[in-house]
Amino acid sequence: MAQYQINVDDEFLKGLFLQDGGVAKLVEQVLNPILQAQVTEQLKAKPYERSDERRGYRNGTIPHALTTRIGRLVLRVPRIRNGEFSTEMFARYQRSEQALVLALMEMVINGVSTRKITQITEELCGTGFSKSTVSELCKRLDPIVEGWNNRNLREHRYPFVLVDALVLRIREDHRIRHRAAMVATGVNEEGYREILGLMLGDSESEASWREFFSWLKSRDLRGVDVVVSDSHSGLVRALQTEFQGCTWQRCQTHFMRNLLDATPKSLHDEVYQRIRAILDAPDVKSARLLMEQFVEEYAEKAPKAVRVLEEGFDDVKAVLGLPEKIRRRLRTTNGVERLNEEIRRRERVIRIFPNRESAIRLIGALLMEIDEAWTTGRRYLDMEAYWAWREQQASSAQTAKVHTLRG
Structure with a gap:
């Protein structure tokens, strides 16, 4: 990844927060040098530098206006x-920004926004926008988000899939309704994370989750070995139907919350430490021994917590069947929870989405950018240990089959 050195004038910094639009001006001061650094990389030469590797010559700059939540930027491209100079800066940056601004504009046009939202929208977009303007902008952005969200997944196998949902408020038929935004992320055979898809469901029911999983499979999701999620009953039943033969790992973070909710407050600290030791055990045998000790000691002091532990033990420790090197990141849905936090940051600005399309557009554009960063960044998991383990498992199964036939 390229490293850029940014220099900002001292006098500029002194007056930065004494003027309107100071933050926007600061962003301009950061982005314009980056554009210059990128053109240097593309041409393989600095301005006026003589080099045998030079691939072209500069021809000045042109202004490029960029509307953002912090104000209007004018960049020198x-x-x-x-x-032709090429940069991904505008494409990556503007998708989510455009989606946010479009949602705000739709709120104003539909007459459901607050005065504050109206003021923000007018500052960002100017006062001269209409339904036709919004419609035209949607036509540009929606096909991009839709194409990404419905892309074929055949190129990779995804041994590990993590799923979660968050509830959004969406205006439908002049009423505010709660809808579930279901998101799936996967770790492919090379160890890179990807966001597999987003779908809005009427609720977190079994029917909604089955529709979501069926949609993922229709896009050629394959090679799934372990699915990580919380213990929502509708979700679990849908997994058992749509991903038969896969291992389900119950999120340990959610499990711990559920168990502590069933524990008397006076025992929270000590119970947390005991359950943490069970979850961190190196193997199933050790974990079961610690569980049996906990059950014996707390059967009378915390009977509800004991029941939660006994009922969830096998599901919460399923990850112990995998190589130790890859267990930590598959024990919980924390990675998906962080995605949810990013979504919530945008959703708090909107509060109530004007329609379903707006929610898909905004969340999809954001997930698109995160997906691009994941697939071009560092590996999430070292999969060598996993594939070696799979090969060993297959070899052991074949040997057992031979012995059975001979017997």
């Missing part, structure tokens, strides 16, 4: 003689 380099031009190249007999060529």
Whole structure:
């Protein structure tokens, strides 16, 4: 990844917060040098530098206006003689920003926004926008988000899939309704994370989750070995139907919350430490021994907590069947929870989505950018241990089959 050195004038910084639009001006001061650094990388030469590797020559800059939540930016985009300067900055940055601004505009047009939202929208977009303007902007952005969200997944196998949902408020038929935004992330055979898809369901019912999983499979999701989620009953039943033969790992973070909710407050600290030791055990045998000790000691002091532990033990420790090197990141849905936090940051600005399309557009554009960062960044898991373990499992199964036939 390229590293950029940004220099900001001292006098500029002194007056930064004494003027309107100071933050926008600061962002301009950061982004314009980055654009210059990128054109240097593309041309393989600095301005006026003589180099055998030079691939072209600069031809000044052109202004490029960018509307953002912090104000209107004017960036100086380099031009190249007999060529075209390319940067992903605008494409990646504007997708989610456009989706946010569009949601705000729709709220104003539909007459459901607060005065504050109206003021913000007018500052960002100017006062001259209409339904036709919003419609035209949606036509540009929606196909991009829809194409990504419905892309074929055949290119990779996804041994590990993590799923979760968060509830959004959406205006439908002049009423505010709660809808479930279901999100799936996967770890492919090379160890990179991807966001597999987003779907809005009427609720977190078994029917909604089955529809979601069926949709993922229709896009050629394959190779699923372990699915990680919380213990929502509708979700679990849908997993058992749609991903038969897969291992279900119950999220240990959610499990701990459920168990502590069933524990007397006076025992929270000591119970937490005892359950943490069970979850961190190196193998199933050790975990079961610690569980039996806990059950014996707390059967009378915390009977509800004991019942939660006994009923959930096998599901919460399923990850122990995997190689130790990859267990930690598959014990919980914390990675998906962080995605939810990013979504919530945008959702708090909107509060109530004007329609379903707006919710898909905004969340999808955000997930698109996160997905691009994941797939071009560092590996999430080292999969060598997993594939070696799978090969060993297959070999052991084949040996057992041979012995059975001979017997």
